[in-house]
Amino acid sequence: MLNKSFSSWYKSGSPWVWLNAGAVSISLVMVVGLLLLIAVRGLGHFWPADIMSITYNDPDKKSITLVAEDVETEVVSAVRLKKVGVHLPEGQVTGERHLLKVGNRDYFGLDFLWINGLWMGEISYPEDLVAIERREWGNFYGYLTKVKQQGDVVAAGDEAWDELQKRLERSNSLVAEIKDIEKNEVGKINHGLEELRLQKRQHELDGLPEGSLEYHEIEQERKQWNVSYKGLQKQLADLYAALNRDQIMVTISDGREVELPLAQVIDIYRPNGMNVLEKLGFYFKEVWKFISGEPREANTEGGIFPAIFGTVMMVMIMAVLVTPFGVVAAVYMKEYARQGPMIRLIRIAVNNLAGVPSIVYGVFGLGFFVYFLGGNIDEIFFQAKLPSPTFGQPGMLWASLTLAILTVPVVIVATEEGLSRIPRAIREGSLALGATKAETLWRTVLPMTAPAMMTGLILAVARAAGEVAPLMMVGVVKLAPALAVDNIAPYLHLDRQFMHLGFHIYDVGFQSPNVEAARPLVYATAFLLVLIIIILNMSAISIRNRLRETSKASEN
Numbered sequence: 001m002l003n004k005s006f007s008s009w010y011k012s013g014s015p016w017v018w019l020n021a022g023a024v025s026i027s028l029v030m031v032v033g034l035l036l037l038i039a040v041r042g043l044g045h046f047w048p049a050d051i052m053s054i055t056y057n058d059p060d061k062k063s064i065t066l067v068a069e070d071v072e073t074e075v076v077s078a079v080r081l082k083k084v085g086v087h088l089p090e091g092q093v094t095g096e097r098h099l100l101k102v103g104n105r106d107y108f109g110l111d112f113l114w115i116n117g118l119w120m121g122e123i124s125y126p127e128d129l130v131a132i133e134r135r136e137w138g139n140f141y142g143y144l145t146k147v148k149q150q151g152d153v154v155a156a157g158d159e160a161w162d163e164l165q166k167r168l169e170r171s172n173s174l175v176a177e178i179k180d181i182e183k184n185e186v187g188k189i190n191h192g193l194e195e196l197r198l199q200k201r202q203h204e205l206d207g208l209p210e211g212s213l214e215y216h217e218i219e220q221e222r223k224q225w226n227v228s229y230k231g232l233q234k235q236l237a238d239l240y241a242a243l244n245r246d247q248i249m250v251t252i253s254d255g256r257e258v259e260l261p262l263a264q265v266i267d268i269y270r271p272n273g274m275n276v277l278e279k280l281g282f283y284f285k286e287v288w289k290f291i292s293g294e295p296r297e298a299n300t301e302g303g304i305f306p307a308i309f310g311t312v313m314m315v316m317i318m319a320v321l322v323t324p325f326g327v328v329a330a331v332y333m334k335e336y337a338r339q340g341p342m343i344r345l346i347r348i349a350v351n352n353l354a355g356v357p358s359i360v361y362g363v364f365g366l367g368f369f370v371y372f373l374g375g376n377i378d379e380i381f382f383q384a385k386l387p388s389p390t391f392g393q394p395g396m397l398w399a400s401l402t403l404a405i406l407t408v409p410v411v412i413v414a415t416e417e418g419l420s421r422i423p424r425a426i427r428e429g430s431l432a433l434g435a436t437k438a439e440t441l442w443r444t445v446l447p448m449t450a451p452a453m454m455t456g457l458i459l460a461v462a463r464a465a466g467e468v469a470p471l472m473m474v475g476v477v478k479l480a481p482a483l484a485v486d487n488i489a490p491y492l493h494l495d496r497q498f499m500h501l502g503f504h505i506y507d508v509g510f511q512s513p514n515v516e517a518a519r520p521l522v523y524a525t526a527f528l529l530v531l532i533i534i535i536l537n538m539s540a541i542s543i544r545n546r547l548r549e550t551s552k553a554s555e556n
Contacts, residue, residue, distance in 0.1 A: 035530065042523030046286035048271040048279050051129045051141055053253070054100075055121030063121070067129060067141045067253040068100035071112070071516070099516070103131075103139040104252055111138050112516040127273035130250070133266040135296060138517065144268075145257060146249035160248075164268065167246045171262045174243045181236060184487060189229050191488050196222050201384040290524065294481050299508050300518045304525055308532065309483055310396070310476075310498035315465050315536060317400035317494075318407070322460055325404065326411025327446075327453055333412075334419040335441060354409040362470030365402030370394055370474060390495050396484050397494035399475030403467060407460035414459065418452020419445065447550070454544035458537050465533045468502040476500045478507050501529040 049069045057063045078093050096117030105111050132140040147155040147163045155163035196218050203214050246262040269282060293303025337343050374391035382390040391397070422445050430440040468476075477497045484496050505525050512518035 035527070038523050038527045038530070042520055042525070042527045043287065045520030045524060046283055046290065048131070048269060048274060048282050048286075050125050050272050051131060052123050052125055053129065054123045056115055057119045057121050059119070065253050066100060066102060066113070066115070068102040068113070069141075070098055071101050072099040073097075073117075074099070101139070101516075102253075103141045106137045107252060107256070107258065111514060125272045127270060129272055130268055130270050132250070132260070132268045134260075134264050135266055136264060138297065138301065138514075140250065140260065142250040142252040142258075144248060145251055148247040148249065148259070150245055151247075161270075164248060164262075167262060168265060168268060171243060171246060171265065174239055175263065178236060178239050178243065181232060181239075185232055186229070187486075188488060189225050189232070192225050193222065196225070198384045205384060291528070295479065295504075298513055299479065299504065300512050300514050300521065304499075304501065304504060304528070306481055306483060307499040307501045307504045307525070308528070309485075310480070311465060311501045311529070311532060312536075313484060314396060314400050314403070314471075314475075314498065314500065315461055317396065318403045318464050319457060319461060321400060322404040322408050322411055323453065323457055326408045326456060326460075327415050329408070330412045330415035330419065331441065331446075334416050335437075335445075350409045350412050354413070357469075358406060358467050359469040361402055361406045362473040364405070365398055365470060365474040366394070369398040369401055374398065393495075394473065394475040394497055395495040396475055396498050399471050399498070400494075402470050402474045403464040406467065406470065407464050410459045410463070411453070411456035414456025415449065415453050418449040418455075421452070422448055447547075450547040451544045454540055454547060458540045458544070461536050461540060462533060465536065466502055466529070468500070468506055471500055471503060476503045478503075478511075501525055501532070505529065 049071075051067060051069055054066045054068070055063060056066050074097050075094050076097055078095065098115050098117060098120070100113050100115060101111060102108060102113050103111060126143075128143055130142065130144050132142075134140055144160050144164065145156060146153050147160045147167065200215065200218050203212075203218075208214055243263045244261060247259050248262060248265070249257055249259055251257045271279070274282065290303050291308065292305050294306060295304060296302035333343055333346065370393065374389070374393065374395075378386060378390050378392040426444060426448075427440055430444050431437070435443070475497050477499065480497050480499050482496065484493050484498055485491060486493070505522055508518045508525065509522040
């Protein structure tokens, strides 16, 4: 009886339903767990950790005082510690060692230091310890003692902190003003001078004589640009002089009092003296700086906004390019082409293209788009700029086209599946009512197939956003602070190289000169990339659901 009931239960297919449900549940748990791990390891980096003052009793050296953040604690075996000269007490088989972020790289030569827990002495957390975020050389830790103006002390002791806050706000506003002038105003002048150079070169290629009116107009315009540039130079000189006015004096852990220009300071805070709400506010400010700022120090510090912008823009351009190509190809093969050996061969080729390694597409994009197509465009339209390439070099347009070719098989297959699900009776009914085949396709079939098209686009976006290998050949670079969109005509510069979150993760994780400093940024950037992919996919899914509701309403 028991065997019979088990046999009927097995034949009913219930075990496979439960097996699939269990597999899906395990997969979801693993995905959520991975995301939580990335989020905790990445976003935890921005929390203002307490700074400790620790006495370290190294037997080979005299007792020293360290000021640092405790980054990580590791339990190691006695055998491993013995290899580095640390002997644990008799019977103890494991010991601790701590990774400290000591900062002050320009004075100590390193940012991070491993110390043995056995030799750690007294630990304290003085509230007057300051952490200084600098534009170069990483973080700085110490005790603020004085604030100076052009070498003269203007505040010392307890008054120094309040005086510093006012001067730091002034310094950061001056830096922002300088950066705006250099990026926008000077950028416009440089662009104008370059345009004049190209016009002159084009006149030379056209064979115009040297003393003609065209050359005279170019020289007059160049003089106007030079006058504007000299005015900006004077303005920048005054701003730099005002910026370099203030300095601060800080005592570091070895007792030295050092001077830091305030122009190099981005932010200064005292984490040991903060309460929870103050730390929470500081945390969100740091996260925003990471999202909206530009990278510094070989991408190991600062923000990643250029990489976010490049990733999103490339995916959007790719989506605009891939959808028409994929839909038109699928409509032709399904609705117009005669079904025979040739179409079956094309379908097999499309399915095989979906499995080609992405690096092959990168090589194709470099050879065809960049060297052949871009080189010929330069020869025809940008001859005056040669030998400097315009489109004959890797750029955002070629990267988007390469990814469009990489993902177009997905859109073709999804659209064909959607067309196959449209009942033949709907087509025949439309034709019977007097509509042409094109009208039937455009007004009846394609609107009903729109959800399937969006499904293909969702899959294409998900794959394209995470691709790195082909982009390394056709447009992505380590650092490109100039965005593809700016205030200089034609405003959208698809010939420019760009930054990408996927390549940024690879660069920071595997090519960083400061591995320990870069590790949390790898986690934070990876989490942000996954979050952007989810947002793009959810947006496409929302559009697809609306199209489905519209299609159902029209059917009813």
